[in-house]
Amino acid sequence: xxxAAGVLHDGAGYHVNEEADFVIVGAGAxxxxxxRWLTAAGRSVVVVEEGPPARPATGDGRAALQQLYRDSxxxxxxxxxxxxxxxxxTVGGSSFVSGSVHTALPEATWRAWAERDAAWKARVPWxxxxxxRARVDNExxxxxxxxxxxxxxxxxxxxxxxxxAMATWRGAPGCVGNGRCFLGCPQxxxxxxxxxxxxxxxxxxxxxYSRCAVEGIDWQGKRAVGIHGLFDNGxxxxxxANVAVILxxxxxxxxxxxxxxGVKGIGANWSCHPTVIVSGLWNxxxxxxxxxxxxxxxxxxxxxxDIETLRxxxxxxxxxxxxxxxALAERVEQLDQVLTxxxxxxxxxxxxxxxxxxxxxxxxxxxxTAADRRALSTGIAxxxxxxxxAGALVAWPQVGGWSEEIGSLKQVHELMNRPIQPGAxxxxxxxxxxxxxxxxxxxxxxxxxxxxADASALPGAAGVPPLSLIHxxxxxVADYWADARP
Ligand SMILES: Cc1cc2nc3c(=O)[nH]c(=O)nc-3n(C[C@H](O)[C@H](O)[C@H](O)COP(=O)(O)OP(=O)(O)OC[C@H]3O[C@@H](n4cnc5c(N)ncnc54)[C@H](O)[C@@H]3O)c2cc1C
Ligand code: SF4
Numbered sequence: 001x002x003x004a005a006g007v008l009h010d011g012a013g014y015h016v017n018e019e020a021d022f023v024i025v026g027a028g029a030x031x032x033x034x035x036r037w038l039t040a041a042g043r044s045v046v047v048v049e050e051g052p053p054a055r056p057a058t059g060d061g062r063a064a065l066q067q068l069y070r071d072s073x074x075x076x077x078x079x080x081x082x083x084x085x086x087x088x089x090t091v092g093g094s095s096f097v098s099g100s101v102h103t104a105l106p107e108a109t110w111r112a113w114a115e116r117d118a119a120w121k122a123r124v125p126w127x128x129x130x131x132x133r134a135r136v137d138n139e140x141x142x143x144x145x146x147x148x149x150x151x152x153x154x155x156x157x158x159x160x161x162x163x164x165a166m167a168t169w170r171g172a173p174g175c176v177g178n179g180r181c182f183l184g185c186p187q188x189x190x191x192x193x194x195x196x197x198x199x200x201x202x203x204x205x206x207x208x209y210s211r212c213a214v215e216g217i218d219w220q221g222k223r224a225v226g227i228h229g230l231f232d233n234g235x236x237x238x239x240x241a242n243v244a245v246i247l248x249x250x251x252x253x254x255x256x257x258x259x260x261x262g263v264k265g266i267g268a269n270w271s272c273h274p275t276v277i278v279s280g281l282w283n284x285x286x287x288x289x290x291x292x293x294x295x296x297x298x299x300x301x302x303x304x305x306d307i308e309t310l311r312x313x314x315x316x317x318x319x320x321x322x323x324x325x326x327a328l329a330e331r332v333e334q335l336d337q338v339l340t341x342x343x344x345x346x347x348x349x350x351x352x353x354x355x356x357x358x359x360x361x362x363x364x365x366x367x368x369t370a371a372d373r374r375a376l377s378t379g380i381a382x383x384x385x386x387x388x389x390a391g392a393l394v395a396w397p398q399v400g401g402w403s404e405e406i407g408s409l410k411q412v413h414e415l416m417n418r419p420i421q422p423g424a425x426x427x428x429x430x431x432x433x434x435x436x437x438x439x440x441x442x443x444x445x446x447x448x449x450x451x452x453a454d455a456s457a458l459p460g461a462a463g464v465p466p467l468s469l470i471h472x473x474x475x476x477v478a479d480y481w482a483d484a485r486p
Contacts, residue, residue, distance in 0.1 A: 006202045008091065010053050011211040012231050018207070018239035020044040021486070023227055024246040025214045025257065027051075028093015029467055030454035031248030032193030032201065033136070033474035039204035041482035046239050047198075047206060048229060050213040050249075051090035054194035056184035060313030064183050068097050075252070077351065077364035077429075080422035083274060085364060086430040087250055090184070091210050092194030094250065094430065095467065099181045099293035100190035101168045102142040102468040104133060113459040120459045122440035124473050132472040132479075140171035140191035142468070149177045151290030152282070153339035154309040157297065160386035161307070164297045168308070171467075172291065179311035181292035212237045217245060217261045217450065224450035242486040244449040248474070251432035251456040255353040256362030258436060264446055265437055267353040270364060271461040272429035275344045276376060276399075277310065278383040279320035280392035282337040297386075298464075304372075305379035306344040306464075307386065322396045322404045339392065343379035344431075346463035347372045353435045368427075373420045385412040400424030431466050433458045442477040453477050 009016075022038050024031045027049035035045045057064030065073035070087040077083040088094035107126060114121035145167040150158070158165040174189035181190060188195050198208065211232045218226035218238075224245040229237045247254045251270065258266040288311055297307040312320070320340050321331045331338075351366035368376070377399075384395035384406045395406045397415070401424050406412055436456040437445040444450045453474040455466060462469055 006205050006207070008053060008202065008208045008210065011233060012209065012235045012237070015236045016209065016238070018046045018237070020046040020207070020239065020241065021243040022046075022246055022481070023048070023239040023241040024248055025227060026093060026248035026250060026253070026454065027091045027193070027198060027208060027210070028088065028248060028250060028454065029095040029193060029470045030474040031093070031246070032095070032197040033471045034246050034248060034453050034478050035201035035206050036197035037475050037478035038482060039201045039206050043243070043482065045201060045206040047201070047208040048212050048214050048227065048237065048239065049091050049208065049210045051088070051210065053210050054090050054092040054096045054184060054192070056180070056186040060183055060315045068184055077366040079365060079367040081368060081425040081427050083366055083427040083429060085252060085272070085432065086428065087252060087432070091198065091208065092192045095192040096184050096194050097182050098192065098467060099291070100170045100172045100192065100467070101293050101296070101465045102137060102140065102171050103169060103464040105129070105462055105464060105469045109463055117459045119438060119440050123438070123442060124476050128476045129472050132475045133468055136471040136475060137171070137468065140196055140471070141173035142169055142171045143173070145170055145291050145294050149175060149291040150294045151177070151179065151288045151309070151311055152286040153288070153311065153341070154290055154294030156339060156390035156392070157295045157307065157309050157341060157386060160390040161297050164299070165295050166298070168291070168293050168296050170291060170293075175291055177290045179288055179290065179292050180313060183313060209237065214249070214257065217257070222446070223448040241449070243484050244451050244481060246451045246453050248454040250454055251435055252353060252362050252364060254452055254454055254456040255435035256355065258444065259353070259355045259362065260360060263444060267435050269460070270351040270353050270366070270435040271347065271349075271433045272351070272366065273344050273431040273461055274347055274368065274427040274429050275342045276380060276425055276427060277320050277340055277342050278380055278387070278395060278397055279317070279338055279340045280384070280387040280395040281331070281334060282339055283391060283393050285336040286339060299379070299382070303378050304346045304375045304463075307379065307383050308342050308344060310340050310342045312340050320396070320398065322398060339387065341383050341387070343376065343383050345372060345376055345379065346461050374417065376425065377418055377420050378416060381412050381415045384415070385409060388412065398426060431462075433461050433466070441480050451477065451481065
């Protein structure tokens, strides 16, 4: 059967057999961008998404993670430090649960990538990338976070590091500052692709299927001619792609699909932005009203790190409070005084995606280098210093082997270059990159008509939040294929 165009089909009650010019796997940031621009060029598009339609989570505990995140938010990478990999799994992908911070890729990073990756240079020339970014930013209403949307802890970071702290740029024209971005905006206030690019693509006839996991690629020789998958209720899905198959399942699942298909050269050069959360205790209850990520300090050029305010839902904020027994109970009593900032690293380390031998699921391996540990040590100490300077009573660095609580600048300076031992950190990464080599038109090297448009086609860790880059790079690749013949 081939149901109506321009519709989001939430699952299916029968086996589905589809056909379109382009079949896109994944309705996240990159998949939606491709769908938006290819349908604008008059091409027919089918999008297949494993997760359910985008619905804001009602609570903020485990159920919310189950509704919106892959593996209920418990996916981890293998390596010396526990590294949680957060991946949205819903129509809208990680864009639906993002803070919608849109930061331009620095030209220096583009140049460094272009020097070592000729295909990147040819595929996404700087001028095209910038033009696409302007076009996308305009459509997603990207703007500087206004003062009225800065919560108390964002104001604290701005005070602590004047001259370095900047309001974030966000695509969130309807934001009212309720800080639930990571749970899906209840106001539809941010420009996640479920309310922007996907509806535009559907207006132009795109058909989207949710709750359908793509399991494999169909081939004619080296040429990808379609995909097959399974709805969560057991019905089968098959789609023929007359022009090309586009993989946009994210920087862990896309390499996984390709590894399962036996494509060679997949999984190397994988990276992410490992992040640690530093929390602290304020001297009075904080007014949290404001954007999820309001203020950012970019120390990348100097240290390879960023410090960013991070307004967490209460159940998540509770996890950043250290200690046990009575001490923990007393601290949790003061949860409305706890502020949370994140220290984000642009790592030197490079990881890899492999297939689990038994599960056949993608498994990431990642280990920080000694230089990465030093950079994080500096970042955590700077964040703790900033908190104390801004007025916090104590900062909690959350590093094994360090003091649980930092209450003085003297203590901070002792920590500044203190090594962090392997295993002493709890890392989280939601910004993931690489794993798939692609050619000058975005095709997977060694294949034909199999395009990768998502973060797995990026040459490395961007050093800045990547949504803006992912949208812009995908729209450049969409332009190449807009006129392609079957
Ligand atoms: C909590 C969180 C907050 C973030 N905040 C920001 C931010 O403020 N600014 C920023 O720049 N970046 C942010 N990011 C990162 C950003 O959202 C991602 O880098 C970006 O969305 C990645 O785009 P993508 O297209 O590669 O993958 P995604 O947007 O993750 O989309 C991949 C989609 O493919 C689907 N999929 C996977 N496998 C299959 C399969 N086999 N079959 C069918 N569908 C499949 C997934 O369910 C998912 O919906 C955040 C990420 C998270 C998780
Ligand atoms: S801060 Fe709240 S209102 Fe603003 S975009 Fe995020 S969830 Fe929506």
